[in-house]
Amino acid sequence: MQFCREKVKADCEELLGRFQQTDSVRFESFSAVWRSMKFSQVFYGTLGAEKKAFSREVLDTACSFFLPPFTFQIRVGGLYLLYSLYLSQSATPPQQIRLALKDWEHVKQFEHDAVEAQHLDTVYVLRQLLLHKAFHFTATPRLLSYQKKRKARRLPDCEAFVERPTRPQQLVSGDLLEELSNVQQHYERLKASICAAPDQPDPSLTLTRGDLVPRLQDAVLEFHRGQRLEAAPREDDDDESGGEGTSAQLECSRRAELLASIKSKSYGQAVEVSKSRRHRQVELGLASDSETAAASSSHRTHRMSLKARTNKNVQITGELKQETVKQTKLWCLTKLDSAPEDVPRKFPKFKW
Amino acid sequence: MTTTTQKWKNYISHEPHSMEEKMAASSSSTASNANIPEYEYIDVNTKPFHIGSFRNLWLERLKPCHYSYQEEDEEAFEADFAKEMGISMEIMGELKAICSIDSLSCHPADETPDPEVVPPDSTLKTLLQRKKRQDYKNNLKINRSGRHDFYADELDRLTVGRKPEEANDMIPEGEVILTINIYYPAIYDRFNYVRPHMTLMMTGSHSLADLRDAICCVSDLQVCGEFSSTPDMAPDFISKDHYKSAFFFFEGVFYNDMRFPECQDISMTTIEWAKSRNFPSYRQGKMEDVLLADLEVKVGFPYLYCHQGDCEHLVIITDVRLSHKNDCLDRKLYPLLTHKHRVITRKCSVCHVYIGRWLTTNDQFAPSNPCLFCDKCFRMLHYDVQGNKLGEFLAYPFVDPGAFN
Ligand SMILES: [Zn+2]
Ligand SMILES: [Zn+2]
Numbered sequence: 147m148q149f150c151r152e153k154v155k156a157d158c159e160e161l162l163g164r165f166q167q168t169d170s171v172r173f174e175s176f177s178a179v180w181r182s183m184k185f186s187q188v189f190y191g192t193l194g195a196e197k198k199a200f201s202r203e204v205l206d207t208a209c210s211f212f213l214p215p216f217t218f219q220i221r222v223g224g225l226y227l228l229y230s231l232y233l234s235q236s237a238t239p240p241q242q243i244r245l246a247l248k249d250w251e252h253v254k255q256f257e258h259d260a261v262e263a264q265h266l267d268t269v270y271v272l273r274q275l276l277l278h279k280a281f282h283f284t285a286t287p288r289l290l291s292y293q294k295k296r297k298a299r300r301l302p303d304c305e306a307f308v309e310r311p312t313r314p315q316q317l318v319s320g321d322l323l324e325e326l327s328n329v330q331q332h333y334e335r336l337k338a339s340i341c342a343a344p345d346q347p348d349p350s351l352t353l354t355r356g357d358l359v360p361r362l363q364d365a366v367l368e369f370h371r372g373q374r375l376e377a378a379p380r381e382d383d384d385d386e387s388g389g390e391g392t393s394a395q396l397e398c399s400r401r402a403e404l405l406a407s408i409k410s411k412s413y414g415q416a417v418e419v420s421k422s423r424r425h426r427q428v429e430l431g432l433a434s435d436s437e438t439a440a441a442s443s444s445h446r447t448h449r450m451s452l453k454a455r456t457n458k459n460v461q462i463t464g465e466l467k468q469e470t471v472k473q474t475k476l477w478c479l480t481k482l483d484s485a486p487e488d489v490p491r492k493f494p495k496f497k498w
Numbered sequence: 499m500t501t502t503t504q505k506w507k508n509y510i511s512h513e514p515h516s517m518e519e520k521m522a523a524s525s526s527s528t529a530s531n532a533n534i535p536e537y538e539y540i541d542v543n544t545k546p547f548h549i550g551s552f553r554n555l556w557l558e559r560l561k562p563c564h565y566s567y568q569e570e571d572e573e574a575f576e577a578d579f580a581k582e583m584g585i586s587m588e589i590m591g592e593l594k595a596i597c598s599i600d601s602l603s604c605h606p607a608d609e610t611p612d613p614e615v616v617p618p619d620s621t622l623k624t625l626l627q628r629k630k631r632q633d634y635k636n637n638l639k640i641n642r643s644g645r646h647d648f649y650a651d652e653l654d655r656l657t658v659g660r661k662p663e664e665a666n667d668m669i670p671e672g673e674v675i676l677t678i679n680i681y682y683p684a685i686y687d688r689f690n691y692v693r694p695h696m697t698l699m700m701t702g703s704h705s706l707a708d709l710r711d712a713i714c715c716v717s718d719l720q721v722c723g724e725f726s727s728t729p730d731m732a733p734d735f736i737s738k739d740h741y742k743s744a745f746f747f748f749e750g751v752f753y754n755d756m757r758f759p760e761c762q763d764i765s766m767t768t769i770e771w772a773k774s775r776n777f778p779s780y781r782q783g784k785m786e787d788v789l790l791a792d793l794e795v796k797v798g799f800p801y802l803y804c805h806q807g808d809c810e811h812l813v814i815i816t817d818v819r820l821s822h823k824n825d826c827l828d829r830k831l832y833p834l835l836t837h838k839h840r841v842i843t844r845k846c847s848v849c850h851v852y853i854g855r856w857l858t859t860n861d862q863f864a865p866s867n868p869c870l871f872c873d874k875c876f877r878m879l880h881y882d883v884q885g886n887k888l889g890e891f892l893a894y895p896f897v898d899p900g901a902f903n
Contacts, residue, residue: 157622174601183622184620185602185622186602186603187604187611190613190614191613191632193614229597233602234602239659247535248534264583270593274597277575279564279823282820285817286544286797289677289816290541290543292800
């Protein structure tokens with residue numbers, strides 16, 4: 147089902163994009179978008195065992211929108227999407243939504259935020275999924291079968307859905323600050339060791355600011371404070387038009403998320419780091435970036451497979467080759483010697 | 499805000515002294531656990547983690563009702579929900595209506611569209627692609643829908659949510675279930691584009707020996723030797739009975755099958771070889787003593803199963819999760835075979851009806867060299883009524899790879 151991954155993702159993004167435009171986290175708004183796109187039809191025309199495989203694919207794709215790094219609103223949309231897909235799927239028994247252990251705390255935090263903000267429909271939908279045992283509690287978000295080569299290239303996350311305000315915090319993470327202070331310390335010690343009098347370092351060697359780490363940290367915190375002030379008046383505007391007071395609640399939970407993001411994201415893991423790097427690249431968005439990306443990807447494909455290398459290095463020629471070819475075609479055993487050689491049947495290749 | 503700042507500052511000012519301390523510090527108290535599976539390579543494989551501990555971490559986090567097999571009471575749920583959120587039952591009813599499946603219906607109430615047909619007017623990219631693909635397949639005029647799908651459906655129908663007859667045979671709630679792919683050695687040209695494999699579901703309480711016994715491979719049935727003079731002797735000599743040694747290799751440990759006195763530790767050669775060349779040292783274990791829950795493994799990573807001396811299979815654990823009420827819950831049906839690659843069988847070159855049982859070479863009666871015969875045709879062609887060998891040829895018992903279909 148990998149052939150349709152890209153299309154499925156595009157459809158989900160279209161749906162969530164329209165949901166984002168509604169500036170709402172109400173299920174009513176979501177179901178209106180769902181109906182306008184006739185999203186139930188996404189299951190139509192899958193046959194036999196395809197039903198199960200397609201449900202798996204579309205649920206796995208939708209589930210990613212329910213998790214960080216997306217904004218609270220997109221994550222609510224992702225949850226509604228999971229719920230709607232789960233109820234509408236054509237596979238019997240229904241395929242479960244895969245929830246990985248590492249993501250559980252994000253789900254709990256999300257639930258907490260939604261309860262705090264009194265988003266009744268959001269909490270209801272999540273609890274309904276749990277009630278109906280719609281989840282598989284797994285080790286990994288997707289099944290993994292080491293399909294490195296045939297794996298579709300990783301599709302980038304939709305930029306507009308990502309929680310923008312947390313990016314500087316992601317970039318200047320706890321790990322980075324720790325690493326920086328270690329480097330600084332090491333550097334000072336190194337300087338001290340080459341000085342005649344270790345207690346009085348040569349002032350001509352004072353080339354960096356000793357307080358770089360706290361200054362950087364203060365700058366990020368300052369930025370974060372500024373952001374919150376900036377965000378507040380805009381939310382007030384929304385309040386007048388939005389009704390229901392959801393925007394203020396949205397803001398409230400977003401603040402909760404921001405706080406959470408400082409806590410959790412400062413302990414960035416390898417995956418997080420690579421993610422934040424990717425975003426940084428996109429943000430700089432210069433031609434050189436896309437060039438290097440293209441260069442590095444072509445570099446990757448240049449590495450030959452083991453089979454290709456074997457074929458290249460082990461060359462059998464002449465009669466011997468004829469013989470080996472014949473011998474390995476074991477399934478041709480029952481054919482007469484005089485029968486014409488099998489001409490490989492040619493099927494037109496399907497272009498996606 | 500201030501507490502967050504304080505936490506952050508504390509964290510920064512803390513200088514880790516040892517590696518352990520550093521590792522402990524770099525992850526928060528709730529998330530600090532090596533047994534929470536994380537990717538080593540994104541979407542390819544995880545870092546190694548302990549299956550049993552992984553299970554316990556889930557159970558610590560969940561309420562028993564989350565993974566229980568029991569249906570839950572909708573009315574009790576609604577009452578609890580209304581109480582917790584502080585809303586009246588009237589609002590509760592409205593909420594339920596708003597979030598109902600009817601609100602998702604995409605067609606007028608008086609129409610019933612055919613869900614087996616791709617709607618021609620959809621704007622969804624997935625459907626445009628599906629339509630194009632189906633049109634293309636119809637053009638090929640090949641009916642490939644085949645037995646495989648049918649078999650898979652049949653299997654699902656028989657096992658989904660299946661409860662055992664004896665309560666004792668019930669897979670306990672919260673048991674860990676592993677999905678394991680075992681790949682066949684890719685020795686045939688034909689298999690270059692598909693990777694034939696079998697898929698098994700097992701529980702954490704199965705041993706590696708259980709896994710071994712569930713793997714079917716023709717080389718276990720392969721009969722060795724030339725039997726043209728004594729064709730009746732052949733079937734008694736089956737590899738599985740004769741060469742019982744085998745091992746799994748997971749994360750630097752060879753797990754040997756030592757259940758029978760004639761089993762040998764066939765990993766020793768490799769271990770000694772590695773030692774003499776300063777490779778990182780490998781360890782040994784017994785597959786009958788090790789439960790899947792005891793393993794520390796990477797999900798998605800290719801490991802090795804080796805038997806018959808040199809028949810090597812890749813083994814990939816594709817999924818580890820808690821059991822679910824829709825799983826087959828009858829312990830006796832495990833290890834549960836959920837997928838089996840169908841191999842095209844090679845028929846007898848005389849009758850073209852039966853699967854080949856004998857392979858002959860230098861055979862003056864044969865249309866090709868080598869050649870396959872079913873048992874009946876082989877005997878009729880190569881022996882007289884008294885069973886005396888006619889003419890010159892060599893004959894080897896043959897087991898078709900498709901024999902397990
Ligand atoms: Zn084998
Ligand atoms: Zn025959």
